[in-house]
Amino acid sequence: MAASGLKLSFEIARVHLLSKPKQTIIAMLGVTFGIAMFIALVGLMTGLNDFTEEITMTSSPDIHIYKDVTEPRKTILEELWPNVLVSVHSQKPKNEMTKVRNASRIVEIIRKNSLVRGVAPALSSQVFYNYGPVQLNGTILGVDILQEDKLFDLKSKMKNGRIEELLANREGIIMGSGIAKKLDVKKNDRVVITTPEGYTMTLKVVGIFQMGIGVVDNVRSYANISTVQTILQQDASYITDINIKLKDRHIAKNVAQELQSELNTKAEDWETANATFLTGVIIRNIITYAVSVTLLIVAGFGIYNILNMTIYNKMKDIAILKAMGFAGGDVKSIFIIQSLIIGLVGAVAGLIIGYGLSVAISKAPFNGGDIVSLDHFPVNFDPKFYVIGVVFGIATTAIAGYMPSRKASKIDPIEILRGQ
DSSP: OHHHHHHHHHHHHHHHHHHSHHHHHHHHHHHHHHHHHHHHHHHHHHHHHHHHHHHHHHTSOSEEEEOOTTSOOOOHHHHHOTTSOOOOOSOOOOOOOOOOTTHHHHHHHHHTOTTEEEEEEEEEEEEEEEETTEEEEEEEEEEOHHHHHHHHOGGGGEEEEOTHHHHTOTTEEEEEHHHHHHHTOOTTOEEEEEOTTOOEEEEEEEEEEOOSBHHHHTTEEEEEHHHHHHHTTOOTTOOOEEEEEESSGGGHHHHHHHHHHHHTSEEEEHHHHTHHHHHHHHHHHHHHHHHHHHHHHHHHHHHHHHHHHHHHHTHHHHHHHHHTTOOHHHHHHHHHHHHHHHHHHHHHHHHHHHHHHHHHHHHSBOOOTTTBOOSBOOOOOOHHHHHHHHHHHHHHHHHHHHHHHHHHHTOOHHHHHHHO
């Protein structure tokens, strides 16, 4: 009996939907449009966020150990009289080196940590790339290129040359694609660099890399550690940075705090270093989901209005059904079934159109220029967005159909028939 009653409810719901095809199609289109735009918008925004995060993380360590010369230090007066209130204004920083003390010992300690995937010592220096009478500002990193490759996969970033060629050439340099383009240099060309202290050195370009981030490719170059130590006129123990990659970068904050306490040196995790970027990601995600959910809710209001008008136009039919013995629950189920059919058909159509829009967006050409290495828009095709779209679309239509169906179930057939 229950099965036959449900079958009859389905049949009546189908007749109601087909009797007003324009209203039904408009309601379905509301759901379709809402879900399609939800999928396309979320896919594009999360794809952009994932792409930005990926290129940011591939060019920066999970934990960066260095000497922070900006940290406040005790003055001579505070050291002489620690228990006396001393106030020193406009204190100037010391002219001290950024060398990490006992860098080799720190590297060995970190390598024994089971949470660490790789560690690479480095030193950096601001330099001027001499381009005729013009000097372009940049940075040169002295690295163990094989260790650096383990952390940042430099081999896959090479546009010209091989990283191993740097090992065979003491005066070699691997340049970013942006600065190489500005200097109009290619592999095997020579480039003259000058430090702020006035030291000049000629280096041979053995390779060109491209991280895909303009702020890196336009200024950064790699050389051997010994080469940069010579440029800075420092000894073989001079190291300014220790970069760490973890097996799980999401625990970087806790590991950085432990290392800073254990090694008594500055350890900065990637979340702290990229706080501005992460805040932007959160804000973009909030805006994306807010707009997407609003689209689906608006579609739900459209379905509510259409079903409300349907009930108003079907007052006599509802009264006859109740006079024939249909209970209020049966009438309610008829209109809930209508809303669910609208939601289901609209959701399926929305999935198809949303996927088509996502594919079209992913193939649309995009010129990242000198800022990012990007030829097409990155789109995220994560299945969970499609599941969320269908579930939210059907749930919205079910809720939108409940109120009118409840109203229909309470109609008094005698009053309706008497008024006809």
